[in-house]
Amino acid sequence: MALLKAVKAPHETRTRILDAAEELFMQHGFEGTSMRLLTGRAGVNLAAVNYHFGSKDALIEAVFRRRLDPMNAGRLAALERLEKEAAGRALAPEAIIRAFIGESLRMIEDTRGGGRNFIRLLGRTYTEPAKPIRVLIGQLYAPVMERYKAALERALPQMPRDELVWRMHFMFGTLSYTLAATDTVQLIAGVKPEDRYDARLLEERLSVFLAAGLDAPLKSTVKKAA
Amino acid sequence: MALLKAVKAPHETRTRILDAAEELFMQHGFEGTSMRLLTGRAGVNLAAVNYHFGSKDALIEAVFRRRLDPMNAGRLAALERLEKEAAGRALAPEAIIRAFIGESLRMIEDTRGGGRNFIRLLGRTYTEPAKPIRVLIGQLYAPVMERYKAALERALPQMPRDELVWRMHFMFGTLSYTLAATDTVQLIAGVKPEDRYDARLLEERLSVFLAAGLDAPLKSTVKKAA
DNA sequence: AGTAGATTCAAACGTTCGTTTGAACCGAGC
DNA sequence: GCTCGGTTCAAACGAACGTTTGAATCTACT
Numbered sequence: 001m002a003l004l005k006a007v008k009a010p011h012e013t014r015t016r017i018l019d020a021a022e023e024l025f026m027q028h029g030f031e032g033t034s035m036r037l038l039t040g041r042a043g044v045n046l047a048a049v050n051y052h053f054g055s056k057d058a059l060i061e062a063v064f065r066r067r068l069d070p071m072n073a074g075r076l077a078a079l080e081r082l083e084k085e086a087a088g089r090a091l092a093p094e095a096i097i098r099a100f101i102g103e104s105l106r107m108i109e110d111t112r113g114g115g116r117n118f119i120r121l122l123g124r125t126y127t128e129p130a131k132p133i134r135v136l137i138g139q140l141y142a143p144v145m146e147r148y149k150a151a152l153e154r155a156l157p158q159m160p161r162d163e164l165v166w167r168m169h170f171m172f173g174t175l176s177y178t179l180a181a182t183d184t185v186q187l188i189a190g191v192k193p194e195d196r197y198d199a200r201l202l203e204e205r206l207s208v209f210l211a212a213g214l215d216a217p218l219k220s221t222v223k224k225a226a
Numbered sequence: 227m228a229l230l231k232a233v234k235a236p237h238e239t240r241t242r243i244l245d246a247a248e249e250l251f252m253q254h255g256f257e258g259t260s261m262r263l264l265t266g267r268a269g270v271n272l273a274a275v276n277y278h279f280g281s282k283d284a285l286i287e288a289v290f291r292r293r294l295d296p297m298n299a300g301r302l303a304a305l306e307r308l309e310k311e312a313a314g315r316a317l318a319p320e321a322i323i324r325a326f327i328g329e330s331l332r333m334i335e336d337t338r339g340g341g342r343n344f345i346r347l348l349g350r351t352y353t354e355p356a357k358p359i360r361v362l363i364g365q366l367y368a369p370v371m372e373r374y375k376a377a378l379e380r381a382l383p384q385m386p387r388d389e390l391v392w393r394m395h396f397m398f399g400t401l402s403y404t405l406a407a408t409d410t411v412q413l414i415a416g417v418k419p420e421d422r423y424d425a426r427l428l429e430e431r432l433s434v435f436l437a438a439g440l441d442a443p444l445k446s447t448v449k450k451a452a
Numbered sequence: 453a454g455t456a457g458a459t460t461c462a463a464a465c466g467t468t469c470g471t472t473t474g475a476a477c478c479g480a481g482c
Numbered sequence: 483g484c485t486c487g488g489t490t491c492a493a494a495c496g497a498a499c500g501t502t503t504g505a506a507t508c509t510a511c512t
Contacts, residue, residue, distance in 0.1 A: 165414055
């Protein structure tokens, strides 16, 4: 029957390539990772990437889709769960923030499944110069961002729309930089190594920091400097 | 006499190369920018980069040093000016933040001199995978970071050192992401185009947001989830 | 005018890149 | 037992890469 076909390791080669790509793209970037290095690490033939994915660019897209689609679905689900529980009452901004960042942070504890590799790769990619990748990321994120923007607008009805959009940018920047750069460019000494991958602690620190920034009182007048 | 040599355009070729590199590295990344594209844009011969800088890597380093050395010197000077004015009294955290980010933001208004290109390039580079570049950036920033960390420790004596270091990371991430990604990954729709390069407005928004996050009250106990 | 040093130039160097090719291999279905 | 679609393989493709070369050109000083 159709149900029984391909029992063992249905897409093993595909998966091995995706896993190796995740790790190597994170370490060396897209252009810095050659097909020979990648296929060597994955233990597959050089031609396997082009056979299974078509091209290197298509592989990059597949790497993102594999993780980002469920992650963003999780973000939407978390927000809806939150709104259901609230049953019409206003949501606390910090709860919305936690729903958004929690999904990323939980992946950073996943050392086995390679989720951490992906999260750090993702953080890198927000500032990626290559245009097709930027467009892809933008497309994959657009629905989530719209949804969270709407939720925050309801949670902070008194805040001007302009200001809220900027603060969302700030929040998003903090998250992506924290995920991507804390263990690469060590600009500020003093982070305890054991705290670096403690997702629970990081979620606490981030959400407290971000919630305060998001709720910061507006200065009604821009003070004029001398 | 030795004083009179090379009167007109002392290092014109060097400067043209640095300017082109700044722009192209920002647009296409380091590996995505070939020497042929770069020298073509600069209007110089293909061999000029190797003649004047030695190698592509050395050019990259020169690009950063040209802007980062004076920028970080400016940051140190701004902080010292602040402390001198305070004459021993405690500094407001927000003032320290403004001293730090102001130096970057002023460059983003410099469309003529290419400062904006560099600032955006810099934002990209914090998440750069290539190790030599990470090391270089770390070296160039280390003294400034130590200095600002000390200043913030004095301004916020009640805050645990661990927490402060993380919050500095968050702040730095927000700044670099904001500078790097505002017009590339437009994840959140709604930013008015005319506000995007208004350094004055951006400094207001950023410093209010960051100061609130930095000052956020600590949760004394990490609440336990079910 | 002549020369030495610095700079520019066109051309080529060897290497590595992503991709393609066509044969070899595999496991299930008539 | 044989065939056939799916997959893997070694080998090669042309293009693009960073760098080097050696002659040509320019500039400043005797």
